[in-house]
Amino acid sequence: xxxxxxxxxxxxxxxxxxxxxxxxxxxxxxxxxxxxxxxxxxxxxxxxxxxxxxxxxxxxxxxxxxxxxxxxxxxxxxxxxxxxxxxxxxxxxxxxxxxxxxxxxxxxxxxxxxxxxxxxxxxxxxxxxxxxxxxxxxxxxxxxxxxxxxxxxxxxxxxxxxxxxxxxxxxxxxxxxxxxxxxxxxxxxxxxxxxxxxxxxxxxxxxxxxxxxxxxxxxxxxxxxxxxxxxxxxxxxxxxxxxxxxxxxxxxxxxxxxxxxxxxxxxxxxxxxxxxxxxxxxxxxxxxxxxxxxxxxxxxxxxx
Amino acid sequence: xxxxxxxxxxxxxxxxxxxxxxxxxxxxxxxxxxxxxxxxxxxxxxxxxxxxxxxxxxxxxxxxxxxxxxxxxxxxxxxxxxxxxxxxxxxxxxxxxxxxxxxxxxxxxxxxxxxxxxxxxxxxxxxxxxxxxxxxxxxxxxxxxxxxxxxxxxxxxxxxxxxxxxxxxxxxxxxxxxxxxxxxxxxxxxxxxxxxxxxxxxxxxxxxxxxxxxxxxxxxxxxxxxxxxxxxxxxxxxxxxxxxxxxxxxxxxxxxxxxxxxxxxxxx
Numbered sequence: 214x215x216x217x218x219x220x221x222x223x224x225x226x227x228x229x230x231x232x233x234x235x236x237x238x239x240x241x242x243x244x245x246x247x248x249x250x251x252x253x254x255x256x257x258x259x260x261x262x263x264x265x266x267x268x269x270x271x272x273x274x275x276x277x278x279x280x281x282x283x284x285x286x287x288x289x290x291x292x293x294x295x296x297x298x299x300x301x302x303x304x305x306x307x308x309x310x311x312x313x314x315x316x317x318x319x320x321x322x323x324x325x326x327x328x329x330x331x332x333x334x335x336x337x338x339x340x341x342x343x344x345x346x347x348x349x350x351x352x353x354x355x356x357x358x359x360x361x362x363x364x365x366x367x368x369x370x371x372x373x374x375x376x377x378x379x380x381x382x383x384x385x386x387x388x389x390x391x392x393x394x395x396x397x398x399x400x401x402x403x404x405x406x407x408x409x410x411x412x413x414x415x416x417x418x419x420x421x422x423x424x425x426x427x428x429x430x431x432x433x434x435x436x437x438x439x440x441x442x443x444x445x446x447x448x449x450x451x452x453x454x455x456x457x458x459x460x461x462x463x464x465x466x467x468x469x470x471x472x473x474x475x476x477x478x479x480x481x482x483x484x485x486x487x488x489x490x491x492x493x494x495x496x497x498x499x500x501x502x503x504x505x506x507x508x509x510x511x512x513x514x515x516x517x
Numbered sequence: 518x519x520x521x522x523x524x525x526x527x528x529x530x531x532x533x534x535x536x537x538x539x540x541x542x543x544x545x546x547x548x549x550x551x552x553x554x555x556x557x558x559x560x561x562x563x564x565x566x567x568x569x570x571x572x573x574x575x576x577x578x579x580x581x582x583x584x585x586x587x588x589x590x591x592x593x594x595x596x597x598x599x600x601x602x603x604x605x606x607x608x609x610x611x612x613x614x615x616x617x618x619x620x621x622x623x624x625x626x627x628x629x630x631x632x633x634x635x636x637x638x639x640x641x642x643x644x645x646x647x648x649x650x651x652x653x654x655x656x657x658x659x660x661x662x663x664x665x666x667x668x669x670x671x672x673x674x675x676x677x678x679x680x681x682x683x684x685x686x687x688x689x690x691x692x693x694x695x696x697x698x699x700x701x702x703x704x705x706x707x708x709x710x711x712x713x714x715x716x717x718x719x720x721x722x723x724x725x726x727x728x729x730x731x732x733x734x735x736x737x738x739x740x741x742x743x744x745x746x747x748x749x750x751x752x753x754x755x756x757x758x759x760x761x762x763x764x765x766x767x768x769x770x771x772x773x774x775x776x777x778x779x780x781x782x783x784x785x
Contacts, residue, residue: 313583383629387691390576391642391698392619401641470691 252396253494257487265488269439270470274481279489281438282470285354286423286496288442288459289466291357293365293422298415303365305373305411306399330368331445336364337431347434354442355460365418373415374507376407411505412469425492426468436473438465467493527593527602529554529569529702529732530575535589535608537570537579539734541595544570546756547589552702552749554594555734557724559747559764567756568736572704575607575734576621577614582591593620609749619646622695623704627711628687630679635671638690639680657697664695666707666723671701692723696731703727705735709742720745740780744768752776 268278312318340360350356380403388398404411442462443454465473467489474486496513526549530608536764537545543565552558579585595603598608606616607658611758630638640648648654655693658675667689669680679690688708693711695703705724708715710726724733724746737743743750744764751761752775760776772775 264600381629383625383627384631385577386581386625387629387631387694388641389581390578390623390625391616392615392645392696394615494574 226370229236250494253487256484256491257491260484260488261491265485266419266492267315269436270473272437274474274479277474277482277485279467279470279492281441282465282467282489283492284441284466285357285434285438285464285465286493289357289361289429289464290353290419290423291392292354292460294359294415296359296362297365297369298416300362302373302404304366305370305405306377308370309374310395310399310403311379325370326401329371332427333364333425334427334431336360340428340432350465351461353461354464356432357429357434357464357466360432361422361425364428365422365427368418368421368506369411369415372418373407373411376410376414378405379410380429393405393509405489409507413508416500416504416507420497420504423500426466426472429466429469430472434469435463435465436469438463463498468494494503524553524556525561526553526556528552529556530594530607531592532571533588533590533591533592535571535574535591537567537574538588539570539588540584544756545574546708548753548758550751550758552732552734552759554732555730556748557728557729557746558749558751559742559743560734560736560751560753561738561779562753562759563779564738565755566753568753569706569749571753572706572734572736573623575620575702575704576616577607577612578685580614593617593701619698620700621702621704622698622700622769623706624688624691624695624708626707626771628684628691630682630687630690632678632680634676635679635682636675639693639697642694646698659735660688660692660699661693664696664727665689666719666726667693670752670771671769683716685712688712688720692720696727702732702734705737707736707738710738717742739781740768752779754779 241379261315265278266283267280267281268276270282308318308321312321337360340356340363342354344350344359345352350359384402384406385398388402393401442459442464443449445454445456445459447454471486471493474482475487529664531547531551535545535548536543548571550738560572563567574587574591579587587607591607593605593607595605597603606612607621631641633641638659639661643654643657648657659668659672662671667686670686671690674681678686681688686745688711692703692708708724709720712720724735727733728748735743737749744773747764748766749761750767752759752767754772754775760771760773762772766772767776768780771780
């Protein structure tokens with residue numbers, strides 16, 4: 214039988230051991246990240262300047278830039294957002310507000326959760342078969358954007374459902390009691406009140422999509438692009454470009470450009486890859502920052 | 518209905534042999550009673566007696582959830598322009614729940630304004646009815662806020678968020694929202710149970726003033742409140758209507774022993 218003092222001392226010891234273990238593991242995690250960041254910055258920063266952002270890739274590392282890559286990334290993200298947001302939000306609203314709760318909707322729910330876990334290269338294979346060969350979209354910005362939209366659709370659907378579910382039932386009843394239809398409740402109340410949660414989810418999904426490489430390689434995105442997609446209404450070879458022609462243009466994106474440079478011999482291209490990595494990380498981090506700001510602002514504004 | 522035959526006010530709604538089911542559970546059992554126009558009728562009874570369930574049948578709120586079933590009739594009597602009375606069965610599957618909710622407003626237990634401006638809260642019901650003109654909206658919003666005794670407190674901050682108001686003000690805003698659409702009946706579901714005594718007495722005064730304009734049905738847990746604000750009281754127990762009479766009669770000289778036991782606080 215231990216005395217009270219011994220029991221307390223033993224408890225204290227366990228407490229202290231756990232504290233130290235936890236602290237060590239946290240430091241290891243954060244330290245790894247810090248070393249990674251430091252390496253990236255040390256290798257890439259000297260290479261990062263305006264010329265780097267405004268030049269096309271080149272055989273000579275010192276002249277090469279990421280113009281076509283970042284423009285490609287931005288355009289692909291535009292297509293992804295324009296596809297995934299309406300589809301995902303509509304599906305989320307339907308499942309949450311319209312669909313009857315039965316075994317079929319439960320099945321759909323489970324499968325949406327499963328889709329979020331499917332490896333991204335599988336989406337690439339599906340897009341290759343469906344979009345490139347079946348629909349003949351080609352190895353284009355359109356194909357790339359839609360492929361990434363498929364990839365993030367489950368995230369957008371889940372974020373929409375959670376944001377809508379967080380709205381208390383008495384808010385819906387208040388609107389229904391005034392004679393609103395289901396669509397009026399959705400349009401006037403549920404979507405405005407959940408817009409913060411939905412945009413947070415969408416931004417986080419897009420920040421995942423912008424770093425994806427495998428599905429785009431699968432559909433055949435090029436690794437060396439020394440031109441930009443044709444701007445709408447500009448004149449190329451004496452012909453006015455249509456407003457949607459850029460969608461069918463070949464493209465590359467930042468992570469593919471990085472991969473291309475990393476696989477070349479020599480330190481100079483490695484520095485280019487690191488600099489492109491800094492740009493990619495800056496894009497991802499600033500998107501996440503925007504998401505955090507939106508979340509904080511909505512939390513302050515909406516209360517029930 | 519006993520003793521009420523002397524009342525000169527016409528009947529506004531008639532509940533006839535009405536039952537309500539949540540799935541297989543029968544929450545309201547063969548209830549019959551009629552409500553007078555421009556009178557305040559209180560529904561009292563212990564928790565789970567079916568009074569809120571009955572109230573929510575009037576604006577078909579139960580249609581929002583699956584598995585609910587109405588049986589019997591609730592007939593709404595409305596005066597037409599020609600001077601005759603139109604009869605409409607509220608709970609008939611042929612009657613549109615949207616139409617009933619446009620004609621019968623509801624004030625809920627917990628104040629539930631929309632996280633929008635004070636003005637938009639009151640204007641929303643009018644917008645749903647297709648009112649677009651800014652001037653008409655402003656006039657109707659002001660009138661509703663005056664009727665809800667809230668105008669003087671909010672007239673300088675109509676564009677501020679409704680959640681900046683106190684709980685009692687929020688509930689009066691919800692009353693203004695319910696009144697703005699000029700309903701035939703206003704349903705109150707324990708409107709003061711989330712409020713402090715001062716805010717409660719303001720709401721009670723308001724209900725007292727409103728009886729001249731509109732028919733009121735109020736569910737309350739608070740028997741003093743029923744005694745203070747209502748003309749008629751219906752006492753329900755386990756889904757059945759035990760007693761329905763003038764409020765003074767129910768409280769001073771109840772006809773059933775169960776009613777007497779409940780109002781004297783021996784159960785519930």
